Amino acid sequence: MSTLDDLPTNWGRWGLDDERGTLNFITPEARLRGVTEARTGETVSLAFPITPVVLGGGRPGPPTMTPTPAAISQVLAYTGSPASVDILTINTHHATMTHIDALGHIAPNGMIYPGVAFAEVAMGGTLRQGSTTAFIDGIVTRGVLLDLAPGGRIDDGHEVTREDLENAEQRAGVRVESGDALVIRGGWNLATDFSMTLPFLSLDAVLWMGEREISVLASDIGDKPPMGGAVMALHAFALPRLGLPLIDNANVTALAETAANLSRYSFLFTVGAIPVRGATGIPVNPLAVF
Numbered sequence: 001m002s003t004l005d006d007l008p009t010n011w012g013r014w015g016l017d018d019e020r021g022t023l024n025f026i027t028p029e030a031r032l033r034g035v036t037e038a039r040t041g042e043t044v045s046l047a048f049p050i051t052p053v054v055l056g057g058g059r060p061g062p063p064t065m066t067p068t069p070a071a072i073s074q075v076l077a078y079t080g081s082p083a084s085v086d087i088l089t090i091n092t093h094h095a096t097m098t099h100i101d102a103l104g105h106i107a108p109n110g111m112i113y114p115g116v117a118f119a120e121v122a123m124g125g126t127l128r129q130g131s132t133t134a135f136i137d138g139i140v141t142r143g144v145l146l147d148l149a150p151g152g153r154i155d156d157g158h159e160v161t162r163e164d165l166e167n168a169e170q171r172a173g174v175r176v177e178s179g180d181a182l183v184i185r186g187g188w189n190l191a192t193d194f195s196m197t198l199p200f201l202s203l204d205a206v207l208w209m210g211e212r213e214i215s216v217l218a219s220d221i222g223d224k225p226p227m228g229g230a231v232m233a234l235h236a237f238a239l240p241r242l243g244l245p246l247i248d249n250a251n252v253t254a255l256a257e258t259a260a261n262l263s264r265y266s267f268l269f270t271v272g273a274i275p276v277r278g279a280t281g282i283p284v285n286p287l288a289v290f
Contacts, residue, residue: 011115021243030179034142047098104130126278136275143269153187162208172265178213186221200224218247
């Protein structure tokens with residue numbers, strides 16, 4: 001059984017002050033490769049829409065008061081003028097919300113990318129390194145969709161391996177290259193299917209992603225729950241060891257339909273996050289432009 005110390009790492013590859021991790025693979029050439037994929041102008045969102053839970057309001061008052069946690073909680077205030085204002089409280093890593101994990105989100109053995117102690121950078125209620133600061137300039141590159149079960153979904157409990165990913169590549173007629181954003185569709189919804197035995201991405205699959213030098217991963221399936229000392233391939237290895245940002249709970253249904261209709265599985269991939277510094281994650285609305 002592999003341990004973290006047995007696995008490859010990108011610690012120190014771009015320096016001990018680096019916060020971008022595998023986003024460093026997005027060179028100007030990789031961005032231009034993505035831009036050339038935008039040909040028809042069709043645009044698809046990879047985010048689930050969120051309806052905030054009402055916590056309180058001005059005039060009129062809310063019919064119910066719902067406690068946190070929720071993906072987003074809202075307090076709406078009527079100011080007495082034509083304008084109203086509200087306060088949104090965001091539960092960043094909520095299972096129903098499409099969000100991107102910063103590299104300091106998970107600290108196995110107390111360490112985060114690029115090989116620094118979490119305790120040294122988490123001070124004063126914020127992160128001084130490995131945070132959402134890395135995303136404030138946005139992400140622009142080529143995206144590639146690997147659909148593991150076109151028209152359906154992979155079996156419950158299925159362990160996705162590099163062979164599964166390479167078979168999806170062959171079906172799509174595309175090859176994942178350095179700097180690409182990888183989008184994986186298993187046909188599941190992590191929020192609504194959570195009570196079932198979910199499929200998961202294996203360590204073998206994530207090692208393949210590292211070999212291909214992908215820049216960011218967006219997927220509708222995730223980690224196997226840690227049992228028996230097994231490494232969580234995404235959150236305990238890819239995120240803190242490879243420095244691979246993870247877009248959790250991606251909504252890839254419309255993307256898969258559009259890609260199949262166009263017979264094109266590569267596209268311009270963009271992410272614009274709220275330019276918040278020092279957080280462990282932030283909601284995002286990734287866009288695929290064909």
